[in-house]
Amino acid sequence: MSIRVVVADDQELVRSGFAMILDAQPGIEVVAEAGDGAEAVDAVRRLAPDVLLLDVRMPGVDGIEAARVVCAESGCRVVMLTTFDVDEYVYDALYAGASGFLLKDVRRDDLVHAVRVVAAGDSLLAPSVTRRLVADFVRRGRPDRPAESPSAPAAPSRRLAVLTAREEETLRLLARGLSNAEIAAEFVVSEHTVKTHVSNVLSKLALRDRVQAVICAYEHGLVVPGDHGG
Structure with a gap:
């Protein structure tokens, strides 16, 4: 069964280019293109x-508004496209329920991989820039509350x-x-066991995916920005 994709971008060349790349892949079908959020x-x-x-x-x-509506109304997975590797709007997109984001200069193979990954229920968490965005956003605080000191996590x-x-x-x-x-x-266990743990975490905390899990971990003091282990 094909992965059904909608591509939304106000730049026609960008939009059609992404659609052409994806439509040429086995198991992926671009079902529509949109030029703005309302069309999406x-x-x-x-x-x-x-x-x-x-x-x-x-x-x-x-x-951002389109992502908020789509994530609230459907099970469609949203991946944001941006020209910038650090974009304040992406913070809001993550809270709206987006499963991650891609830079517009993404390589062809990475674009295809991203679509397959999110369609399978995972999220675009591997790029370090995503982790940086999440950590920086939580450190600064959401717009509706004061920022917390990273040196004094809850x-x-x-x-x-x-x-x-x-x-x-x-x-x-x-x-x-x-x-x-x-x-x-x-943990010295199988990946299957880890998948079960991850699934349990998402289910118990009512989270959409791994991106939302990371945000939750930072917000609730389980980790602090800049904590990469070691």
Whole structure:
């Protein structure tokens, strides 16, 4: 069964270029293109795609608002497209429910891989820039609350009390950016076991994916910005 994709970008050449690359791949079908956020939301509502590639900055309804609506209304996975490797708007996109983001100069193979990864239920957490964005956002604080000092993190929240000790450690390692294989090596268990731990973490904390898990870990004091283990 093909992965159904909608590509939304106000620049026609960028949009059609991404669509052409993806449509040429086995098992991927671009079902629509959109030139702004409103068109993107409409396409998702009509066609129920698996993945939406969504530009951050577009006229009218921008990518952030479109991501918020799509993630609230559907199970479609959203990947933000940006020209910048550090873009404040991406912070809001992560909270809106986006599964990650790509730079517009992404390589062809990485674009295809990203679509397959998010369609499979994972998130674009591997690039270090994503971890930096999450850590920096939490350090600065969300717009609706004052920033907290990174040197004085809160104690782990009661929300995390539903996790077992192993699940909590899994969440901590996710927030440090480790892959399932790296976590398996750390625990000396199989990747299948790690996948079960990750699934339990997401289920118990009512999180969409690994990106949301990382945000949760930072917000609730399980890790602090700049903590990469060692």
